[in-house]
């Protein structure tokens with residue numbers, strides 16, 4: 175099979191060096207990558223680096239190798255164009271259809287999905303001109319990844335940082351996996367909330383009651399939603415996974431903290447997907463000091479109290495009309511029957527039912543599930559990567575959002 179052809183556009187931002195890592199990941203995972211830098215980008219990373227790492231010449235102007243008509247051919251044959259970093263200037267040119275170098279010409283001739291990963295100072299990002307350009311590009315179907323918050327050039331911090339190249343690579347992978355379907359970013363303009371990970375209910379300053387969830391399924395859902403154009407809030411409970419590119423990550427420790435964060439984010443959300451493993455119970459009493467082992471004494475039995483049922487609460491009190499609520503049911507036995515009963519009890523629109531065990535689902539890269547719909551539908555999802563299950567969930571959500 176031919177290798178998927180990827181155009182990596184690099185514009186003149188300080189984060190251009192991070193595109194080398196993205197290039198490496200793309201080539202090492204079997205993509206044929208053509209780097210198209212802008213003239214400004216070459217001030218940051220030279221042509222030799224791009225050519226050597228990609229195995230192709232890296233030209234900036236339309237006037238080189240004219241007999242091959244590169245200003246048209248490169249875009250026409252691409253399966254994906256990703257621009258990382260995308261400067262404020264490049265976004266403006268793309269939004270207005272300028273074509274004064276090879277990269278901007280390529281953007282006009284490409285008929286494949288296009289991903290922009292902007293990076294710039296917060297002021298440049300927040301400027302109405304940039305925001306309008308981003309909105310224009312999104313309206314036309316491009317995926318524009320929200321920049322991360324963190325250290326910028328010099329001593330500044332704020333929103334505008336290029337997300338981790340490994341996570342931009344994950345967006346590219348997800349977009350390529352969707353093929354031509356990715357041309358319609360079906361969650362563009364939507365705000366979705368995803369909870370992920372497992373809550374920890376403290377017993378004393380050093381101990382907690384927790385569960386085995388790593389957050390992989392929720393993070394896969396967040397990544398998939400970004401790749402489909404959504405604004406994503408990821409409420410993450412105790413996960414050590416890297417922040418997905420483009421998602422706004424809110425941290426939570428306990429079920430109570432997760433509830434507060436989800437309810438806040440859900441206020442203007444089109445869909446809420448509760449993939450986190452939330453503790454049903456918490457210790458009735460929190461010991462201020464470490465619980466000690468006493469010679470000759472058995473430990474006191476552990477008294478537990480119920481935690482609020484977040485899924486039932488957001489299902490019953492939808493923050494906005496038409497909001498879609500999705501739950502997850504991790505069952506160890508009688509999986510489908512328990513799932514159906516749970517769907518009825520919780521009142522959500524969709525319930526993803528999967529079987530869990532010590533070495534099954536938790537922490538794994540794969541999953542197998544059935545998605546039950548309140549309308550009586552059943553969508554089996556065969557054994558496969560958690561990203562594929564995530565896309566099935568978003569297919570069902572997008573259909574319900576209309």
Ligand SMILES: Cc1cc2nc3c(=O)[nH]c(=O)nc-3n(C[C@H](O)[C@H](O)[C@H](O)COP(=O)(O)O)c2cc1C
Nearest residue numbers: 185186187188189212214215261262263264293294
């Ligand atoms: C040191 C330095 C760092 C810069 N970093 C950024 C950046 O991160 N994002 C951005 O939008 N512009 C940045 N600029 C400004 C762009 O390089 C400038 O707008 C340029 O015209 C962009 O050209 P291009 O879009 O054709 O690559 C930076 C400029 C300098 C000198």
